[in-house]
Amino acid sequence: MVLYSCSLGTEDLFEDSANNRISNSLKEYKKILCGAENGWIMKYYPSPTQAFGGYNLLVSFSEDGYSTVASELEDVDATCKSLYRLKEMAGPVLTFDTENKFLHFFSDPASGIGSIGLGMEGDYEFLFVDVTPEKIILKGKKTGNEIEMVPVPKDLSWKNYLSDISEGLDKIEYFVMFNYTVNNKDYSIIRSNRMFSISYVDDNGDEQKLSVPFIQGTGNSLEFYSPLSLGGVDVNKLFYDEETGIWKDDENKVELSGVIPPKSFAFMSGLPWYVTYNGLSNYGKQATDNAYNQVFTDGNGFEVVGIGDFGSGKNSITFLTKDENVGTLILDMKMIDDDKIGIMLTGYGNEYAINLWDNGASVFYALFANLDQYREFVVATNHPTKPTEATLTEVGNEENVIALTTSEVVFGR
Amino acid sequence: MKLHKYVIILFIACCISSCVNNDDINPNSIFDTESSVRNEFDNWILKNYIETYNIDLKYRFDDIESDLNYNVIPADYNKSIALAKLVKYLWMDVYVKVAGNEFLCTYCPKIMHFVGSPEYEKTDGSMVLGTAEGGLKITLFNVNGLDLNEIDMTKLNEWYFNTMHHEFAHILHQTKNYSIDFNTITEGKYAGPGWINVKDIEARKLGFVTAYASSNVDEDFVETISNFIVKSDSEWQQILEDAGEDGAPLILQKLDMVTEYLKESWGIDIIQLHEEVQERQSHIGELDWETLN
Numbered sequence: 214m215v216l217y218s219c220s221l222g223t224e225d226l227f228e229d230s231a232n233n234r235i236s237n238s239l240k241e242y243k244k245i246l247c248g249a250e251n252g253w254i255m256k257y258y259p260s261p262t263q264a265f266g267g268y269n270l271l272v273s274f275s276e277d278g279y280s281t282v283a284s285e286l287e288d289v290d291a292t293c294k295s296l297y298r299l300k301e302m303a304g305p306v307l308t309f310d311t312e313n314k315f316l317h318f319f320s321d322p323a324s325g326i327g328s329i330g331l332g333m334e335g336d337y338e339f340l341f342v343d344v345t346p347e348k349i350i351l352k353g354k355k356t357g358n359e360i361e362m363v364p365v366p367k368d369l370s371w372k373n374y375l376s377d378i379s380e381g382l383d384k385i386e387y388f389v390m391f392n393y394t395v396n397n398k399d400y401s402i403i404r405s406n407r408m409f410s411i412s413y414v415d416d417n418g419d420e421q422k423l424s425v426p427f428i429q430g431t432g433n434s435l436e437f438y439s440p441l442s443l444g445g446v447d448v449n450k451l452f453y454d455e456e457t458g459i460w461k462d463d464e465n466k467v468e469l470s471g472v473i474p475p476k477s478f479a480f481m482s483g484l485p486w487y488v489t490y491n492g493l494s495n496y497g498k499q500a501t502d503n504a505y506n507q508v509f510t511d512g513n514g515f516e517v518v519g520i521g522d523f524g525s526g527k528n529s530i531t532f533l534t535k536d537e538n539v540g541t542l543i544l545d546m547k548m549i550d551d552d553k554i555g556i557m558l559t560g561y562g563n564e565y566a567i568n569l570w571d572n573g574a575s576v577f578y579a580l581f582a583n584l585d586q587y588r589e590f591v592v593a594t595n596h597p598t599k600p601t602e603a604t605l606t607e608v609g610n611e612e613n614v615i616a617l618t619t620s621e622v623v624f625g626r
Numbered sequence: 627m628k629l630h631k632y633v634i635i636l637f638i639a640c641c642i643s644s645c646v647n648n649d650d651i652n653p654n655s656i657f658d659t660e661s662s663v664r665n666e667f668d669n670w671i672l673k674n675y676i677e678t679y680n681i682d683l684k685y686r687f688d689d690i691e692s693d694l695n696y697n698v699i700p701a702d703y704n705k706s707i708a709l710a711k712l713v714k715y716l717w718m719d720v721y722v723k724v725a726g727n728e729f730l731c732t733y734c735p736k737i738m739h740f741v742g743s744p745e746y747e748k749t750d751g752s753m754v755l756g757t758a759e760g761g762l763k764i765t766l767f768n769v770n771g772l773d774l775n776e777i778d779m780t781k782l783n784e785w786y787f788n789t790m791h792h793e794f795a796h797i798l799h800q801t802k803n804y805s806i807d808f809n810t811i812t813e814g815k816y817a818g819p820g821w822i823n824v825k826d827i828e829a830r831k832l833g834f835v836t837a838y839a840s841s842n843v844d845e846d847f848v849e850t851i852s853n854f855i856v857k858s859d860s861e862w863q864q865i866l867e868d869a870g871e872d873g874a875p876l877i878l879q880k881l882d883m884v885t886e887y888l889k890e891s892w893g894i895d896i897i898q899l900h901e902e903v904q905e906r907q908s909h910i911g912e913l914d915w916e917t918l919n
Contacts (some may be wrong), residue, residue, distance in 0.1 A: 296686065296703060310686040312702040312742045312770055322697040322746050330746030331697055338689065564823060
């Protein structure tokens with residue numbers, strides 16, 4: 214019987230202990246972070262699937278532990294200050310560990326974007342992947358997204374940087390629908406936030422879907438998180454041509470142009486919509502009054518009413534009562550043709566909405582939809598691509614006219 | 627078999643002897659022993675929490691203290707200061723006055739943890755306001771919901787202080803159990819996870835102080851304690867009125883039992899707790915919650 218020794222000769226691969234190496238790394242990284250005189254441009258992508266695309270954040274770090282953040286979603290001259298820390302957590306980590314309203318908006322589970330409990334799922338803790346004074350690559354701890362930071366040029370104010378970004382965003386955000394042309398083939402694109410969704414039929418006749426997250430760059434440029442590969446051409450960046458109003462790549466191989474959509478499409482892309490009492494025609498007001506007399510005898514009533522997805526995940530007639538009960542009656546909504554939409558009750562809803570339905574408020578809900586068949590409405594909007602106001606006129610019952618707004622307003626009866 | 631066992635032991639013994647490392651033990655600790663830089667708030671916490679009550683307050687987000695199944699955000703710095711002061715005034719100092727310093731230092735969780743947002747349950751959208759873990763830590767969520775311009779006691783109680791007394795009562799009954807007679811008062815009426823669909827007023831008619839109390843016996847026990855402490859006399863009366871002739875006697879029976887429990891097990895007079903809290907709550911508007919002093 215041979216017994217082998219368990220001890221092995223060991224040789225240090227590194228000059229120093231792991232603990233010291235980590236500690237030295239953190240010190241070095243902090244020096245680099247604080248060393249960017251004018252702060253950093255952070256190309257920030259929330260969501261593990263980059264579902265919302267990317268956002269420009271400007272971040273500076275001070276030696277005494279404060280971070281200052283500006284954001285393309287905020288006023289160009291606004292900043293927000295909070296604390297940051299560098300620590301060791303299975304690798305050196307940068308954490309923004311007290312609330313920064315600008316940065317943590319992307320992590321807020323109830324920000325109003327994304328579903329309740331998730332929000333945009335953005336990170337505020339980042340692993341350091343590669344760190345030099347010229348560029349820092351971070352990795353979101355939960356999302357795994359690559360977050361690149363480059364120093365803000367010394368002679369460029371944050372306000373001017375964000376103003377440049379804002380100008381570019383105005384152009385891209387004007388449209389929801391686009392046409393992408395490459396090698397004489399057209400592809401239809403729908404934009405949601407900073408994400409392009411492309412559906413097309415490939416050469417084999419199979420339906421394909423592409424999700425292409427992007428971030429606004431300076432000089433009216435768009436940059437993709439990963440190259441857009443379509444029609445045999447890989448594109449990293451697009452540039453806006455003022456003369457033609459079209460985005461092109463630097464080799465003129467592709468073109469991205471905005472499309473004015475049908476009204477019905479613009480309406481659907483504007484969901485959710487808010488309803489006000491005064492936005493109803495007399496027909497609607499009468500129905501509302503009847504519902505109130507029947508059901509809300511204590512004067513309680515609807516505080517807010519809307520159509521669409523307010524965080525439940527499904528389009529619904531949604532309302533908030535004055536004692537803060539939220540009711541949802543789930544809808545099936547679709548475009549019927551260029552200027553008509555159809556709305557149908559599915560028969561499903563939460564207990565509170567169904568309770569009101571059973572007790573007589575159905576006369577109010579019936580302004581919007583029936584069970585079993587689509588109620589058709591002619592759509593009018595106040596903007597060709599991004600309406601903020603719309604009117605629905607019921608087909609076959611022109612007395613029923615409903616004015617809607619994207620502004621968060623109270624019902625107001 | 628015997629031979630086999632002998633061989634194994636021998637083998638292990640050989641392994642042990644040959645695994646002895648003849649190198650000197652590394653004098654450098656793997657833990658970061660460098661003291662971290664304390665800011666003004668950290669120094670206040672050191673003096674008013676750690677040195678006074680042996681309780682650490684973690685207001686800076688630390689994932690090691692959090693449930694990574696939820697998406698939450700860190701607490702705002704200034705709101706953390708305000709809440710730290712409020713917790714000390716309306717909760718810690720109350721127990722010190724009524725039950726003594728040693729009681730609080732012994733039984734209070736050693737870590738208080740602030741989180742900026744609620745934890746949202748994705749299944750039903752309900753929000754977690756606070757958690758207590760095995761007597762070691764209390765986490766308060768939604769710190770960022772605090773409005774520093776208008777300190778609203780009703781909201782403070784709903785969001786924080788009912789939760790604090792609730793969580794602490796869990797720690798107490800997990801240390802010293804309560805009589806199972808309590809379980810029989812509204813036996814068979816507990817709603818379990820379905821409590822989220824019950825309104826407070828409906829629950830009261832069944833003999834529960836709140837809908838959440840109807841979820842299970844332990845929650846019922848601690849909700850009875852916490853609501854009696856933080857609610858004003860008129861609010862408590864309203865609970866009994868909502869409960870009506872069916873529910874009120876049951877709630878009062880529960881109140882008697884929790885009163886007896888606190889007295890017998892802990893030497894705490896719940897009436898005194900209630901009155902001390904009410905007195906302090908009446909002064910909320912007069913005090914400065916933002917200055918570190």
